[in-house]
Amino acid sequence: MDELSWGWMLAGLVLLLVLSGFFSMAETSMIALDRYRLKHLAAHRAGARRAQSLLQQTERLLSMLLLGNNLLNAAAASIVTVLVMRWVGGGGMTLTISTLLVTLVILVFSEITPKIIGATWPEPIALRISFILVGLLWVFSPIIWFINLFVRALLFLMGLRRRSQIRAQGLGLDDLRLLVLEGGGFLTGNHQDLILNLLELNQMTVEDVMTPRSRIEGVDIDADMVEIMAQLGTARHTLQLLYRGTPDAVVGVVHVRKIFNLFQQGGITREGLMSVMRQPYFIPEGTALLTQLQNFQKTQHKVGLVVDEYGELLGWVTVEDILEEIVGEFSGRSHHRDLFTRESAHTVLVDGDCSLRDLNRKVGTLFPVTGPKTLNGLILEILEDIPEPGTALKVAGYPVEIVQTQDRRVRVARVHVTEENSASAAAPQEAGE
Numbered sequence: 456m457d458e459l460s461w462g463w464m465l466a467g468l469v470l471l472l473v474l475s476g477f478f479s480m481a482e483t484s485m486i487a488l489d490r491y492r493l494k495h496l497a498a499h500r501a502g503a504r505r506a507q508s509l510l511q512q513t514e515r516l517l518s519m520l521l522l523g524n525n526l527l528n529a530a531a532a533s534i535v536t537v538l539v540m541r542w543v544g545g546g547g548m549t550l551t552i553s554t555l556l557v558t559l560v561i562l563v564f565s566e567i568t569p570k571i572i573g574a575t576w577p578e579p580i581a582l583r584i585s586f587i588l589v590g591l592l593w594v595f596s597p598i599i600w601f602i603n604l605f606v607r608a609l610l611f612l613m614g615l616r617r618r619s620q621i622r623a624q625g626l627g628l629d630d631l632r633l634l635v636l637e638g639g640g641f642l643t644g645n646h647q648d649l650i651l652n653l654l655e656l657n658q659m660t661v662e663d664v665m666t667p668r669s670r671i672e673g674v675d676i677d678a679d680m681v682e683i684m685a686q687l688g689t690a691r692h693t694l695q696l697l698y699r700g701t702p703d704a705v706v707g708v709v710h711v712r713k714i715f716n717l718f719q720q721g722g723i724t725r726e727g728l729m730s731v732m733r734q735p736y737f738i739p740e741g742t743a744l745l746t747q748l749q750n751f752q753k754t755q756h757k758v759g760l761v762v763d764e765y766g767e768l769l770g771w772v773t774v775e776d777i778l779e780e781i782v783g784e785f786s787g788r789s790h791h792r793d794l795f796t797r798e799s800a801h802t803v804l805v806d807g808d809c810s811l812r813d814l815n816r817k818v819g820t821l822f823p824v825t826g827p828k829t830l831n832g833l834i835l836e837i838l839e840d841i842p843e844p845g846t847a848l849k850v851a852g853y854p855v856e857i858v859q860t861q862d863r864r865v866r867v868a869r870v871h872v873t874e875e876n877s878a879s880a881a882a883p884q885e886a887g888e
Contacts, residue, residue: 468534475527475565481588482520483573484580485509492578502582505589512592518599518606519592528565532557652781657745661738662828664780665761665770667808669864671696676706676725684723687714694758694773697732702768707732708758737762740769748777801873804858807831807865820872822851831865 488506496503509516532553539553573580592599635650673696674686687695690711697706706729713731717723738747738759751757751774761769794809795818803818809830811822827833833850834842834857842848842865846857850870859866 464534464538468531468538471527471531471534472560472564475524475531475561476569477584478520478524478527479566480569480573480580481584482517482524483570484577484584485516485520485588487574487577488581489578496578496582500582502585505585506581509585509588509592514603515592515596515599516588518602519588519595522595522598522602523591524565528561531561531565535560649782656748656777656780657743659744659780660740661742661744661747661759661761661772662740662769663810663812663824664744664776665772666776667770667829668702668768669862670808671702671768671771673698673702674728675700676728680723680725683725683728687711687723694771696760696771697728703766705735705760705768707735708760708771709733733758735760738772740764744777744780747772748774751777798869801871803870803872805830805868805870807834807868814870818870818872820851820853820870822853830868830870834865834868 485506488510490510493503493507493510497507535557536553539556632651632654635647635654672686672690672692672694674683676683676697677699678686693711695709695711695714696702697709698704699706709728709732714723714728717727717731733756736754736756736759738750738761740761740763742750742761747759751759757775758771758773760771763769794806795814796804798804805814807830810828811824811830811833812828814820814830815822815824822830822833827836830850834848834855837848837850838846841860841863842857844857844859848855854871856869856871857865858869
Protein backbone atom coordinates (compact mmCIF):
# COMPACT_ATOMS: atom_id res chain seq x y z
CA MET A 456 0.00 0.00 0.00
CA ASP A 457 2.87 2.35 0.77
CA GLU A 458 4.50 1.60 -2.62
CA LEU A 459 1.18 2.26 -4.37
CA SER A 460 0.82 5.49 -2.44
CA TRP A 461 4.30 6.58 -3.48
CA GLY A 462 3.53 5.77 -7.12
CA TRP A 463 0.27 7.67 -7.13
CA MET A 464 1.89 10.68 -5.50
CA LEU A 465 4.75 10.74 -8.01
CA ALA A 466 2.30 10.39 -10.88
CA GLY A 467 0.22 13.21 -9.45
CA LEU A 468 3.32 15.38 -9.05
CA VAL A 469 4.31 14.82 -12.69
CA LEU A 470 0.78 15.67 -13.85
CA LEU A 471 0.73 18.86 -11.77
CA LEU A 472 4.12 19.93 -13.15
CA VAL A 473 2.99 19.30 -16.73
CA LEU A 474 -0.22 21.26 -16.23
CA SER A 475 1.68 24.10 -14.54
CA GLY A 476 4.13 24.10 -17.44
CA PHE A 477 1.16 24.35 -19.84
CA PHE A 478 -0.07 27.52 -18.11
CA SER A 479 3.44 29.03 -18.14
CA MET A 480 3.90 28.20 -21.82
CA ALA A 481 0.45 29.57 -22.66
CA GLU A 482 1.15 32.84 -20.84
CA THR A 483 4.47 33.43 -22.60
CA SER A 484 3.25 32.42 -26.07
CA MET A 485 0.15 34.63 -25.86
CA ILE A 486 2.08 37.68 -24.68
CA ALA A 487 4.84 37.12 -27.27
CA LEU A 488 2.40 37.07 -30.20
CA ASP A 489 2.92 39.70 -32.88
CA ARG A 490 -0.36 41.67 -32.70
CA TYR A 491 -0.12 42.95 -36.27
CA ARG A 492 0.62 39.57 -37.80
CA LEU A 493 -2.17 38.11 -35.67
CA LYS A 494 -4.58 40.68 -37.11
CA HIS A 495 -3.63 39.51 -40.59
CA LEU A 496 -3.99 35.80 -39.70
CA ALA A 497 -7.38 36.41 -38.07
CA ALA A 498 -8.89 36.89 -41.52
CA HIS A 499 -8.02 33.30 -42.46
CA ARG A 500 -7.64 31.17 -39.32
CA ALA A 501 -10.10 30.51 -36.50
CA GLY A 502 -7.28 29.99 -33.99
CA ALA A 503 -5.95 33.45 -34.73
CA ARG A 504 -9.42 34.94 -34.20
CA ARG A 505 -9.70 33.18 -30.84
CA ALA A 506 -6.23 34.37 -29.81
CA GLN A 507 -7.08 37.90 -30.87
CA SER A 508 -10.26 37.79 -28.79
CA LEU A 509 -8.30 36.56 -25.75
CA LEU A 510 -5.75 39.35 -26.10
CA GLN A 511 -8.54 41.90 -26.16
CA GLN A 512 -9.34 40.86 -22.59
CA THR A 513 -5.77 40.56 -21.39
CA GLU A 514 -6.62 41.28 -17.76
CA ARG A 515 -8.96 38.31 -17.46
CA LEU A 516 -6.62 36.08 -19.49
CA LEU A 517 -3.63 36.80 -17.26
CA SER A 518 -5.72 36.35 -14.13
CA MET A 519 -6.85 32.92 -15.30
CA LEU A 520 -3.34 31.80 -16.31
CA LEU A 521 -1.78 32.99 -13.06
CA LEU A 522 -4.59 31.43 -11.02
CA GLY A 523 -4.11 28.02 -12.64
CA ASN A 524 -0.33 28.24 -12.49
CA ASN A 525 -0.21 29.17 -8.80
CA LEU A 526 -2.80 26.59 -7.77
CA LEU A 527 -0.87 23.82 -9.49
CA ASN A 528 2.48 25.00 -8.11
CA ALA A 529 1.06 25.09 -4.59
CA ALA A 530 -0.34 21.57 -4.96
CA ALA A 531 2.99 20.33 -6.35
CA ALA A 532 4.82 21.93 -3.41
CA SER A 533 2.52 20.11 -0.97
CA ILE A 534 3.15 16.71 -2.61
CA VAL A 535 6.92 17.26 -2.62
CA THR A 536 6.81 18.19 1.07
CA VAL A 537 4.93 14.97 1.89
CA LEU A 538 7.36 12.90 -0.18
CA VAL A 539 10.36 14.48 1.55
CA MET A 540 8.84 13.83 4.97
CA ARG A 541 8.36 10.16 4.07
CA TRP A 542 11.88 10.00 2.69
CA VAL A 543 13.90 11.71 5.45
CA GLY A 544 11.28 11.82 8.18
CA GLY A 545 10.24 14.81 10.21
CA GLY A 546 12.74 17.29 11.55
CA GLY A 547 14.32 20.68 11.05
CA MET A 548 15.86 19.77 7.69
CA THR A 549 12.58 18.62 6.15
CA LEU A 550 11.29 22.10 5.42
CA THR A 551 14.64 23.26 3.98
CA ILE A 552 15.06 20.22 1.73
CA SER A 553 11.46 20.36 0.49
CA THR A 554 11.68 24.09 -0.23
CA LEU A 555 14.89 23.73 -2.25
CA LEU A 556 13.59 20.68 -4.09
CA VAL A 557 10.24 22.28 -4.91
CA THR A 558 11.94 25.45 -6.17
CA LEU A 559 14.30 23.46 -8.41
CA VAL A 560 11.60 21.19 -9.83
CA ILE A 561 9.11 24.00 -10.50
CA LEU A 562 11.73 26.29 -12.06
CA VAL A 563 13.05 23.62 -14.43
CA PHE A 564 9.87 21.78 -15.41
CA SER A 565 7.08 24.32 -14.89
CA GLU A 566 8.62 27.75 -15.47
CA ILE A 567 11.88 28.16 -17.40
CA THR A 568 11.59 25.31 -19.92
CA PRO A 569 7.92 25.91 -20.85
CA LYS A 570 8.44 29.66 -21.12
CA ILE A 571 11.44 29.22 -23.39
CA ILE A 572 9.34 26.94 -25.60
CA GLY A 573 6.48 29.45 -25.61
CA ALA A 574 8.77 32.36 -26.46
CA THR A 575 10.50 30.41 -29.24
CA TRP A 576 7.33 29.26 -31.03
CA PRO A 577 4.61 31.68 -29.85
CA GLU A 578 2.42 31.64 -32.94
CA PRO A 579 1.88 27.89 -33.51
CA ILE A 580 1.49 27.24 -29.79
CA ALA A 581 -0.89 30.12 -29.05
CA LEU A 582 -3.13 29.41 -32.03
CA ARG A 583 -3.40 25.70 -31.20
CA ILE A 584 -4.16 26.12 -27.49
CA SER A 585 -6.45 29.12 -27.90
CA PHE A 586 -9.61 26.96 -27.84
CA ILE A 587 -8.47 25.40 -24.53
CA LEU A 588 -7.86 28.85 -23.04
CA VAL A 589 -11.30 30.05 -24.14
CA GLY A 590 -12.90 27.13 -22.31
CA LEU A 591 -10.79 27.62 -19.17
CA LEU A 592 -11.59 31.32 -19.19
CA TRP A 593 -15.29 30.51 -19.21
CA VAL A 594 -14.92 27.95 -16.40
CA PHE A 595 -12.84 30.22 -14.16
CA SER A 596 -14.88 33.39 -14.87
CA PRO A 597 -16.63 33.55 -11.45
CA ILE A 598 -13.36 33.03 -9.56
CA ILE A 599 -11.55 35.57 -11.75
CA TRP A 600 -14.29 38.13 -11.15
CA PHE A 601 -14.05 37.58 -7.38
CA ILE A 602 -10.24 37.85 -7.33
CA ASN A 603 -10.26 40.99 -9.48
CA LEU A 604 -12.48 42.69 -6.89
CA PHE A 605 -9.55 42.64 -4.48
CA VAL A 606 -7.12 43.69 -7.22
CA ARG A 607 -9.23 46.71 -8.12
CA ALA A 608 -9.61 47.67 -4.49
CA LEU A 609 -5.84 47.46 -3.99
CA LEU A 610 -5.18 49.58 -7.08
CA PHE A 611 -7.70 52.13 -5.86
CA LEU A 612 -6.01 52.34 -2.44
CA MET A 613 -2.64 52.80 -4.16
CA GLY A 614 -4.07 55.66 -6.22
CA LEU A 615 -3.43 53.92 -9.54
CA ARG A 616 -5.86 54.38 -12.37
CA ARG A 617 -6.96 51.19 -14.04
CA ARG A 618 -7.89 50.70 -17.65
CA SER A 619 -10.78 48.44 -18.38
CA GLN A 620 -8.64 46.55 -20.85
CA ILE A 621 -4.98 46.44 -21.74
CA ARG A 622 -4.94 47.27 -25.43
CA ALA A 623 -2.13 47.04 -27.89
CA GLN A 624 -1.01 50.50 -28.88
CA GLY A 625 -0.65 51.47 -32.50
CA LEU A 626 2.75 51.72 -34.07
CA GLY A 627 4.36 55.13 -33.77
CA LEU A 628 6.74 56.70 -36.25
CA ASP A 629 9.79 55.50 -34.32
CA ASP A 630 8.36 51.97 -34.20
CA LEU A 631 7.80 51.97 -37.96
CA ARG A 632 11.32 53.27 -38.55
CA LEU A 633 12.74 50.51 -36.34
CA LEU A 634 10.73 47.87 -38.20
CA VAL A 635 12.11 49.09 -41.53
CA LEU A 636 15.67 49.11 -40.20
CA GLU A 637 15.31 45.62 -38.77
CA GLY A 638 13.75 44.41 -42.01
CA GLY A 639 16.96 45.04 -43.93
CA GLY A 640 17.17 41.37 -44.84
CA PHE A 641 13.93 41.62 -46.81
CA LEU A 642 14.49 45.07 -48.32
CA THR A 643 17.24 46.23 -50.62
CA GLY A 644 19.22 49.27 -49.54
CA ASN A 645 17.44 51.57 -51.98
CA HIS A 646 13.98 50.38 -50.96
CA GLN A 647 14.85 50.74 -47.29
CA ASP A 648 16.09 54.31 -47.82
CA LEU A 649 12.96 55.15 -49.81
CA ILE A 650 10.63 53.97 -47.04
CA LEU A 651 12.65 55.77 -44.35
CA ASN A 652 12.59 58.98 -46.40
CA LEU A 653 8.84 58.64 -46.81
CA LEU A 654 8.39 58.27 -43.05
CA GLU A 655 10.40 61.45 -42.52
CA LEU A 656 8.37 63.40 -45.05
CA ASN A 657 5.55 64.41 -42.72
CA GLN A 658 8.06 65.76 -40.19
CA MET A 659 9.52 68.14 -42.77
CA THR A 660 8.01 71.39 -43.97
CA VAL A 661 8.21 73.26 -47.26
CA GLU A 662 10.92 75.51 -45.80
CA ASP A 663 13.23 72.48 -45.59
CA VAL A 664 13.36 71.99 -49.37
CA MET A 665 12.31 75.31 -50.90
CA THR A 666 14.54 77.44 -53.07
CA PRO A 667 14.99 80.64 -50.98
CA ARG A 668 13.85 83.97 -52.34
CA SER A 669 17.41 85.20 -52.83
CA ARG A 670 18.06 82.41 -55.34
CA ILE A 671 14.85 82.76 -57.35
CA GLU A 672 15.31 84.23 -60.81
CA GLY A 673 12.59 86.68 -61.72
CA VAL A 674 11.59 89.26 -64.27
CA ASP A 675 9.96 92.60 -63.58
CA ILE A 676 7.15 92.60 -66.10
CA ASP A 677 7.03 96.42 -66.02
CA ALA A 678 10.74 96.80 -66.90
CA ASP A 679 11.97 97.82 -70.33
CA MET A 680 11.72 95.01 -72.88
CA VAL A 681 15.45 95.21 -73.56
CA GLU A 682 16.11 94.51 -69.88
CA ILE A 683 13.53 91.72 -69.84
CA MET A 684 15.14 90.10 -72.89
CA ALA A 685 18.56 90.35 -71.26
CA GLN A 686 17.33 88.69 -68.07
CA LEU A 687 15.62 85.90 -69.97
CA GLY A 688 18.66 85.41 -72.18
CA THR A 689 20.93 84.81 -69.17
CA ALA A 690 18.47 82.71 -67.17
CA ARG A 691 20.06 79.70 -65.48
CA HIS A 692 16.84 78.05 -64.30
CA THR A 693 13.89 76.70 -66.22
CA LEU A 694 11.31 78.49 -64.07
CA GLN A 695 11.09 82.27 -64.01
CA LEU A 696 9.10 84.42 -61.60
CA LEU A 697 7.12 87.31 -63.09
CA TYR A 698 6.40 90.25 -60.79
CA ARG A 699 5.63 93.97 -60.82
CA GLY A 700 8.25 96.17 -59.19
CA THR A 701 9.08 93.81 -56.31
CA PRO A 702 9.09 90.00 -56.00
CA ASP A 703 6.39 90.28 -53.35
CA ALA A 704 4.01 91.54 -56.07
CA VAL A 705 3.98 88.20 -57.90
CA VAL A 706 2.15 88.03 -61.21
CA GLY A 707 2.87 84.44 -62.17
CA VAL A 708 5.43 81.79 -63.05
CA VAL A 709 6.57 80.97 -66.57
CA HIS A 710 8.61 78.08 -67.96
CA VAL A 711 11.55 78.90 -70.22
CA ARG A 712 10.29 76.39 -72.80
CA LYS A 713 7.16 78.50 -73.34
CA ILE A 714 9.35 81.59 -73.73
CA PHE A 715 11.26 79.83 -76.52
CA ASN A 716 7.96 79.03 -78.20
CA LEU A 717 7.06 82.72 -78.10
CA PHE A 718 10.41 83.62 -79.62
CA GLN A 719 9.89 81.15 -82.48
CA GLN A 720 6.39 82.52 -83.11
CA GLY A 721 7.62 86.02 -83.76
CA GLY A 722 9.11 87.56 -80.63
CA ILE A 723 8.65 88.10 -76.92
CA THR A 724 6.23 90.74 -75.68
CA ARG A 725 4.73 91.58 -72.31
CA GLU A 726 1.36 90.38 -73.52
CA GLY A 727 2.93 87.17 -74.75
CA LEU A 728 4.61 86.52 -71.41
CA MET A 729 1.35 87.17 -69.58
CA SER A 730 -0.49 84.77 -71.89
CA VAL A 731 1.86 81.81 -71.30
CA MET A 732 2.48 82.30 -67.59
CA ARG A 733 0.78 80.23 -64.94
CA GLN A 734 -1.15 81.91 -62.16
CA PRO A 735 0.77 81.89 -58.87
CA TYR A 736 -0.04 79.15 -56.38
CA PHE A 737 0.75 80.16 -52.81
CA ILE A 738 1.75 77.85 -49.95
CA PRO A 739 1.65 78.93 -46.29
CA GLU A 740 4.94 78.50 -44.45
CA GLY A 741 5.06 75.48 -42.14
CA THR A 742 3.08 73.23 -44.49
CA ALA A 743 4.17 69.59 -44.10
CA LEU A 744 5.84 68.14 -47.19
CA LEU A 745 3.55 65.13 -47.37
CA THR A 746 0.53 67.42 -47.17
CA GLN A 747 1.94 69.67 -49.87
CA LEU A 748 2.68 66.72 -52.15
CA GLN A 749 -0.98 65.71 -51.87
CA ASN A 750 -2.02 69.33 -52.52
CA PHE A 751 0.10 69.41 -55.67
CA GLN A 752 -1.65 66.25 -56.81
CA LYS A 753 -5.10 67.72 -56.18
CA THR A 754 -4.47 71.12 -57.77
CA GLN A 755 -2.29 69.85 -60.65
CA HIS A 756 0.32 72.50 -59.88
CA LYS A 757 4.04 71.75 -60.10
CA VAL A 758 5.42 74.80 -58.31
CA GLY A 759 4.20 76.78 -55.34
CA LEU A 760 5.32 80.07 -53.79
CA VAL A 761 5.95 79.87 -50.04
CA VAL A 762 4.73 82.95 -48.16
CA ASP A 763 4.76 83.93 -44.50
CA GLU A 764 1.84 85.18 -42.42
CA TYR A 765 2.30 88.69 -43.83
CA GLY A 766 2.20 87.50 -47.44
CA GLU A 767 5.91 88.10 -48.06
CA LEU A 768 7.61 85.71 -50.45
CA LEU A 769 10.03 83.30 -48.73
CA GLY A 770 10.86 81.03 -51.66
CA TRP A 771 9.32 78.42 -53.87
CA VAL A 772 9.03 74.67 -53.84
CA THR A 773 8.40 72.28 -56.73
CA VAL A 774 7.09 68.74 -57.00
CA GLU A 775 10.61 67.63 -57.91
CA ASP A 776 11.98 69.15 -54.70
CA ILE A 777 9.65 66.98 -52.64
CA LEU A 778 10.18 63.84 -54.71
CA GLU A 779 13.94 64.21 -54.30
CA GLU A 780 13.47 63.89 -50.55
CA ILE A 781 11.93 60.46 -51.18
CA VAL A 782 13.88 58.93 -54.06
CA GLY A 783 17.05 61.05 -54.07
CA GLU A 784 18.36 63.65 -56.47
CA PHE A 785 17.29 63.44 -60.10
CA SER A 786 20.06 63.43 -62.66
CA GLY A 787 20.26 66.69 -64.54
CA ARG A 788 18.88 68.79 -61.67
CA SER A 789 21.80 70.97 -60.64
CA HIS A 790 20.22 73.96 -58.92
CA HIS A 791 21.77 72.90 -55.59
CA ARG A 792 25.20 71.93 -56.87
CA ASP A 793 26.54 75.47 -57.04
CA LEU A 794 25.78 76.02 -53.35
CA PHE A 795 29.00 74.40 -52.14
CA THR A 796 32.41 73.71 -53.61
CA ARG A 797 35.13 71.49 -52.18
CA GLU A 798 38.38 73.36 -51.74
CA SER A 799 40.28 70.37 -50.34
CA ALA A 800 39.68 67.06 -48.66
CA HIS A 801 38.70 68.81 -45.42
CA THR A 802 37.33 72.24 -46.41
CA VAL A 803 34.16 73.20 -48.28
CA LEU A 804 33.08 76.62 -49.52
CA VAL A 805 29.35 76.86 -48.80
CA ASP A 806 26.82 79.43 -49.94
CA GLY A 807 24.94 80.88 -46.98
CA ASP A 808 21.64 79.97 -48.62
CA CYS A 809 22.58 76.30 -48.77
CA SER A 810 20.05 74.09 -47.01
CA LEU A 811 21.45 72.32 -43.96
CA ARG A 812 19.74 69.12 -45.09
CA ASP A 813 21.46 69.31 -48.49
CA LEU A 814 24.78 70.07 -46.82
CA ASN A 815 24.42 67.10 -44.49
CA ARG A 816 23.41 64.82 -47.32
CA LYS A 817 26.04 65.84 -49.87
CA VAL A 818 29.04 66.68 -47.68
CA GLY A 819 28.43 64.33 -44.76
CA THR A 820 28.10 66.96 -42.01
CA LEU A 821 25.79 66.66 -39.01
CA PHE A 822 24.35 70.15 -38.69
CA PRO A 823 21.04 70.32 -36.75
CA VAL A 824 17.98 70.67 -38.96
CA THR A 825 15.31 71.32 -36.34
CA GLY A 826 15.93 75.10 -36.17
CA PRO A 827 17.20 77.36 -38.97
CA LYS A 828 17.02 75.79 -42.41
CA THR A 829 20.13 77.35 -44.00
CA LEU A 830 23.76 77.77 -42.98
CA ASN A 831 23.31 81.55 -42.96
CA GLY A 832 20.34 81.24 -40.59
CA LEU A 833 22.25 78.93 -38.24
CA ILE A 834 25.27 81.26 -38.09
CA LEU A 835 23.12 84.34 -37.46
CA GLU A 836 21.20 82.51 -34.73
CA ILE A 837 24.47 81.68 -32.95
CA LEU A 838 26.13 85.08 -33.34
CA GLU A 839 22.93 87.16 -33.05
CA ASP A 840 24.69 89.68 -35.31
CA ILE A 841 25.88 90.09 -38.89
CA PRO A 842 29.48 88.79 -38.89
CA GLU A 843 32.37 90.45 -40.67
CA PRO A 844 34.43 88.54 -43.27
CA GLY A 845 37.21 86.66 -41.53
CA THR A 846 35.13 85.87 -38.45
CA ALA A 847 35.74 82.33 -37.23
CA LEU A 848 33.43 80.33 -35.01
CA LYS A 849 32.33 76.79 -34.25
CA VAL A 850 28.92 75.76 -35.50
CA ALA A 851 27.64 72.42 -34.18
CA GLY A 852 31.23 71.33 -33.65
CA TYR A 853 32.46 72.40 -37.10
CA PRO A 854 35.03 75.20 -37.49
CA VAL A 855 33.43 77.79 -39.80
CA GLU A 856 35.10 80.85 -41.32
CA ILE A 857 33.05 83.70 -42.80
CA VAL A 858 34.44 84.44 -46.27
CA GLN A 859 31.92 86.94 -47.65
CA THR A 860 28.84 88.81 -46.42
CA GLN A 861 26.32 90.68 -48.52
CA ASP A 862 22.94 92.34 -47.90
CA ARG A 863 22.96 91.59 -44.16
CA ARG A 864 23.57 87.88 -44.61
CA VAL A 865 26.44 85.42 -44.88
CA ARG A 866 27.15 85.02 -48.58
CA VAL A 867 29.95 82.44 -48.43
CA ALA A 868 31.45 80.47 -45.53
CA ARG A 869 34.28 77.96 -45.32
CA VAL A 870 33.38 74.80 -43.39
CA HIS A 871 36.11 72.50 -42.11
CA VAL A 872 35.05 68.85 -42.25
CA THR A 873 37.33 66.11 -40.92
CA GLU A 874 36.90 62.37 -40.47
CA GLU A 875 36.32 62.91 -36.75
CA ASN A 876 33.31 65.20 -37.17
CA SER A 877 31.77 63.72 -40.33
CA ALA A 878 28.66 61.62 -40.53
CA SER A 879 30.62 58.57 -41.68
CA ALA A 880 32.72 58.70 -38.51
CA ALA A 881 29.63 59.10 -36.31
CA ALA A 882 27.70 56.23 -37.88
CA PRO A 883 29.43 53.38 -35.97
CA GLN A 884 28.95 55.26 -32.73
CA GLU A 885 25.23 55.66 -33.35
CA ALA A 886 24.92 52.01 -34.24
CA GLY A 887 26.63 51.08 -31.03
CA GLU A 888 24.17 53.09 -29.00
